[in-house]
Amino acid sequence: MHNLTAPFDAPIDHAAPLAGAADARIFAIVNQKGGVGKTTTAVNLATALAAVEKRVLLIDFDPQGNASTGLGITRQNRRVTSYDVLLADVSVAEAAVPTPIPLLSLVPSSVDLSGAEIELVEVSGREFRLRKALEGVLGAYDYVLIDCPPSLGLLTLNALVAAHAVLVPLQCEFYALEGLSHLVRTVERIKRSLNPGLEIQGVVLTMFDKRNILSDLVAADVRGHFGDKVYDTVIPRNVRTSEAPSHGKPVLIYDFRSAGAQAYIHLASEVLRREKAHRDQVRA
Ligand SMILES: Nc1ncnc2c1ncn2[C@@H]1O[C@H](COP(=O)(O)OP(=O)(O)OP(=O)(O)O)[C@@H](O)[C@H]1O
Numbered sequence: 001m002h003n004l005t006a007p008f009d010a011p012i013d014h015a016a017p018l019a020g021a022a023d024a025r026i027f028a029i030v031n032q033k034g035g036v037g038k039t040t041t042a043v044n045l046a047t048a049l050a051a052v053e054k055r056v057l058l059i060d061f062d063p064q065g066n067a068s069t070g071l072g073i074t075r076q077n078r079r080v081t082s083y084d085v086l087l088a089d090v091s092v093a094e095a096a097v098p099t100p101i102p103l104l105s106l107v108p109s110s111v112d113l114s115g116a117e118i119e120l121v122e123v124s125g126r127e128f129r130l131r132k133a134l135e136g137v138l139g140a141y142d143y144v145l146i147d148c149p150p151s152l153g154l155l156t157l158n159a160l161v162a163a164h165a166v167l168v169p170l171q172c173e174f175y176a177l178e179g180l181s182h183l184v185r186t187v188e189r190i191k192r193s194l195n196p197g198l199e200i201q202g203v204v205l206t207m208f209d210k211r212n213i214l215s216d217l218v219a220a221d222v223r224g225h226f227g228d229k230v231y232d233t234v235i236p237r238n239v240r241t242s243e244a245p246s247h248g249k250p251v252l253i254y255d256f257r258s259a260g261a262q263a264y265i266h267l268a269s270e271v272l273r274r275e276k277a278h279r280d281q282v283r284a
Pocket residue numbers: 033034035036037038039040041062064066148149150206207208235236237238239241242243245260
């Protein structure tokens with residue numbers, strides 16, 4: 001178990017070169033269950049990657065707009081959104097706005113996106129809309145993170161078709177594994193048909209409560225099912241983490257020393273280690 005309150009000394013891979021001319025890696029943050037920590041993970045992982053000088057684009061792909069709010073992007077600054085990118089042929093470059101975090105940009109979302117699931121049904125190549133839209137900007141970023149809505153509908157499908165890797169946040173609660181086999185089967189189906197390179201990079205346990213024995217039981221159960229796909233880092237249930245979005249800040253900025261912030265720093269270093277292992281494997 002990591003020491004979650006350790007200072008910012010996680011072995012982040014500073015030596016890795018920026019992608020430069022190479023294309024961004026695209027991560028979809030997915031779980032069709034609501035409230036499991038997808039947005040919190042997307043916002044804080046994006047911030048931690050930007051903090052180690054990765055150029056990051058976060059796409060708010062949920063009509064709730066929580067990632068946009070969590071990064072302090074006001075409604076007035078959400079005029080061009082992920083809806084326009086999907087359905088109005090607006091480029092990602094046009095939709096992306098800077099955030100208060102250096103090197104982190106955001107494509108905000110709006111409630112219009114809730115209609116997109118239905119509107120997309122009529123559109124040709126409907127599963128490929130996001131992938132196509134991202135093609136033009138891949139050279140500009142090292143990482144693109146997509147914060148998905150709590151469903152496996154056409155929005156999440158677009159994210160899974162565009163992504164290289166999937167990151168699954170799992171809340172440490174009784175029904176954590178429910179629906180997971182459906183998600184895994186969906187990823188496998190997309191891998192066989194629309195996106196052969198897709199893989200689940202990892203499962204991250206969130207809202208772990210060390211005072212609750214159930215958290216330990218769930219964590220053991222999830223590790224039993226997913227083995228080393230589960231990141232070593234566990235995100236603890238942490239009040240500062242839940243307060244941060246109402247201040248329009250990632251917890252990494254709101255309270256850097258909090259257990260939540262430190263855990264997300266560790267998670268970022270693990271994600272980068274797995275990325276390096278993946279690059280080495282591809283080269284070999
Ligand atoms: N580690 C944590 N400690 C305490 N609260 C947390 C933690 N992670 C997330 N939360 C809180 O739990 C709630 C759900 O988190 P979050 O919005 O990240 O989940 P989500 O999976 O994106 O939800 P949705 O499915 O609605 O998009 C939020 O109020 C968030 O602030």
